Amino acid sequence: MTIKSTLSPDAKPQLDETDKRILQILQESFPLVENPWKELSCKIGLPENELVSRIEHLCSAGVIQKIAPTVDSSKVGYTCATLVALRVPEEKVDKVAAVINQYRNISHNYEREHDYNVWFTLVTQSQEELTRILNEIIQKTGLRQSDVLNLPTAQRFKINVNFQLTTVLGEKSHGQN
């Protein structure tokens, strides 16, 4: 079976409609059965060997980083969560990022276009741990309290990182809480 060779690790991958359909379904729910490829092949309507080669391509091109479970940190003891924004001079952003990245409790860390330009999320098992890590980061980076916004989570309305590959705004989804 030949696969349209549209994906290469160097260039930005070109995805055809079949690739998009595969990605859409693979993102949402992977079958937890002994031979998941067979079940997916029926669901997507592609022969199993073609499906697997396409998935292999998507992996080697880096579009799929991995097929894995995402664990809800709040259900495994990480009950405290916050979003932190820092106001960092442009030339110090990398240095500050390296300090933040040392902690395994960091899930996201982005440079953003704003006066507060470094934004990261922090999850911990207790309030004390959260305060300690935040203070350590402030101390190690030499920032002032006035350059820090600590924005603890009060309520979660939705988290559902399934990227929509085909539709436009207006289609409602079922938010997962």
Place this chain on the structure above:
Amino acid sequence: MDKIDESLLSELKQGIPLTPQPFNSIASKIGLTPDEALARLVKLKETGVIRRFGACIKPNDVGLNANAVIAWNVPADRVNEVGHYLGSFREITHCYERQTIPERWPYNLYMVMHAQEREAIEQITKLLSETIGVDDYVILYSKRDLKKVAIKENQP
């Protein structure tokens, strides 16, 4: 959630192998039969410990080149209504209420949006703003994923 579940999740952290029976090798590594491992995974998913089991993709590679956090200043008595409404759109992957900082930071509702380009994020946000009747918001476009910045040798 017991020690075996923990090992199972830890084995799966790097993802399943692309082999014909991907769960078999993972199960045998921690001394389970494939059926036992799968039954545990199904249970972890049902109880919500596993929020999602599936492909992790890079939004950039699928044409979603722009992403932003949009922070809204929503009247306290409308946070629930607006939070659920914003969360109902597919383009919104996260929606959270957060504590504010009096006199420094008034924004209490946060959402993450991915789109093909910035113009789309701007337009959609404007549209949502009109719909929910909230015009105090800030769009925080992401410039760079800083998690990719190398970590120094010694861990804390």
